[in-house]
Amino acid sequence: xxxxxxxxxxxxxxxxxxxxxxxxxxxxxxxxxxxxxxxxxxxxxxxxxxxxxxxxxxxxxxxxxxxxxxxxxxxxxxxxxxxxxxxxxxxxxxxxxxxxxxxxxxxxxxxxxxxxxxxxxxxxxxxxxxxxxxxxxxxxxxxxxxxxxxxxxxxxxxxxxxxxxxxxxxxxxxxxxxxxxxxxxxxxxxxxxxxxxxxxxxxxxxxxxxxxxxxxxxxxxxxxxxxxxxxxxxxxxxxxxxxxxxxxxxxxxxxxxxxxxxxxxxxxxxxxxxxxxxxxxxxxxxxxxxxxxxxxxxxxxxxxxxxxxxxxxxxxxxxxxxxxxxxxxxxxxxxxxxxxxxxxxxxxxxxxxxxxxxxxxxxxxxxxxxxxxxxxxxxxxxxxxxxxxxxxxxxxxxxxxxxxxxxxxxxxxxxxxxxxxxxxxxxxxxxxxxxxxxxxxxx
Numbered sequence: 001x002x003x004x005x006x007x008x009x010x011x012x013x014x015x016x017x018x019x020x021x022x023x024x025x026x027x028x029x030x031x032x033x034x035x036x037x038x039x040x041x042x043x044x045x046x047x048x049x050x051x052x053x054x055x056x057x058x059x060x061x062x063x064x065x066x067x068x069x070x071x072x073x074x075x076x077x078x079x080x081x082x083x084x085x086x087x088x089x090x091x092x093x094x095x096x097x098x099x100x101x102x103x104x105x106x107x108x109x110x111x112x113x114x115x116x117x118x119x120x121x122x123x124x125x126x127x128x129x130x131x132x133x134x135x136x137x138x139x140x141x142x143x144x145x146x147x148x149x150x151x152x153x154x155x156x157x158x159x160x161x162x163x164x165x166x167x168x169x170x171x172x173x174x175x176x177x178x179x180x181x182x183x184x185x186x187x188x189x190x191x192x193x194x195x196x197x198x199x200x201x202x203x204x205x206x207x208x209x210x211x212x213x214x215x216x217x218x219x220x221x222x223x224x225x226x227x228x229x230x231x232x233x234x235x236x237x238x239x240x241x242x243x244x245x246x247x248x249x250x251x252x253x254x255x256x257x258x259x260x261x262x263x264x265x266x267x268x269x270x271x272x273x274x275x276x277x278x279x280x281x282x283x284x285x286x287x288x289x290x291x292x293x294x295x296x297x298x299x300x301x302x303x304x305x306x307x308x309x310x311x312x313x314x315x316x317x318x319x320x321x322x323x324x325x326x327x328x329x330x331x332x333x334x335x336x337x338x339x340x341x342x343x344x345x346x347x348x349x350x351x352x353x354x355x356x357x358x359x360x361x362x363x364x365x366x367x368x369x370x371x372x373x374x375x376x377x378x379x380x381x382x383x384x385x386x387x388x389x390x391x392x393x394x395x396x397x398x399x400x401x402x403x404x405x406x407x408x409x410x411x412x413x414x415x416x417x418x419x420x421x422x423x424x425x426x427x428x429x430x431x432x433x434x435x436x437x438x439x440x441x442x443x
Contacts, residue, residue, distance in 0.1 A: 006018055058087050125379065129378065155423060168409045201377065235400075304326060373379065
């Protein structure tokens with residue numbers, strides 16, 4: 001089948017691009033224009049006509065990419081038309097009339113590129129990340145993965161494992177022959193080195209995943225402390241309802257922010273107190289769950305009534321900033337014990353010291369995102385394969401020491417397979433759907 005789709009964003013625009021890929025792509029261009037194909041990779045102005053009536057649809061720029069030298073590896077064309085909805089719909093309707101042509105599924109162009117060897121799985125995923133990047137640090141991370149260093153590293157480790165496996169399989173095939181001492185040293189050295197490198201990659205504090213998904217900040221604290229007002233202030237818009245009535249916020253309200261290039265997801269949670277209201281109790285339970293899973297907690301309290309006993313004391317133990325709100329109502333100095341905590345005094349009413357709070361948040365973000373590693377794990381899929389690889393390597397080293405070569409070889413094969421699954425070096429059909437469904441249609 002030949003697939004087609006709008007590859008630019010939907011809605012009115014100056015230019016829209018329709019992408020076509022497949023064995024009948026050349027026929028589509030010839031039928032729409034009534035002329036021969038343009039020269040490869042040269043922008044050519046052509047009239048696009050209704051196939052049956054020859055009625056003009058639009059004038060367009062056509063780019064022709066004969067396979068295998070195209071993004072998908074197949075014959076491919078891009079038609080640049082004016083971006084009005086009616087123009088786009090008219091052209092798509094005409095293409096759909098042509099035999100063997102259908103609308104592309106999400107990510108199908110990149111899936112074809114992977115299947116035809118134009119990109120590996122890591123690069124395919126980084127393309128999706130680049131498209132969805134909202135902040136500078138997300139863009140830079142996607143570009144770093146696209147650059148291929150991660151793929152090179154995983155292929156290098158896999159190549160070393162295959163070499164070790166060849167020595168073990170040689171011993172299985174020729175049991176009467178002893179493994180040369182030099183090969184035994186290589187097996188031990190390379191296996192331990194690979195295990196060390198994988199452990200180093202896994203010990204990354206999940207920086208890559210945090211960058212890709214967003215740094216999670218939970219605003220927590222008792223009722224009427226100013227949590228919703230803080231969310232609105234940081235968002236520069238009315239995200240949450242603010243009221244004098246305690247317990248207004250009952251569900252978790254989230255907003256996405258770009259904080260100096262860092263992707264942040266801030267959650268306003270229900271005020272935590274003893275309550276008999278079933279709905280509010282569920283909201284409080286969600287609040288505590290959000291706090292537990294957050295990368296940073298903003299514990300907001302009222303300056304007039306600072307009580308850090310119970311759950312508040314627990315929340316402040318790790319990755320937390322104590323935010324003492326209503327500074328305008330504070331009389332006297334803070335308790336010396338409270339002053340020792342990582343805190344900032346603010347007044348949302350008078351907009352005081354908000355800049356100091358934001359600076360503390362930024363400093364915390366920067367510390368979290370510091371990494372000396374070029375190889376970042378950006379998805380849970382990668383992490384699980386590396387964990388499995390490391391586990392099988394442990395088993396291999398244990399069995400190899402006991403000269404149990406048959407079973408050791410199987411552990412090594414499985415370790416190699418899990419490394420291959422990351423870049424797509426083995427049969428990965430079962431995971432392709434979940435990966436490429438995250439793409440937009442037209443990519």
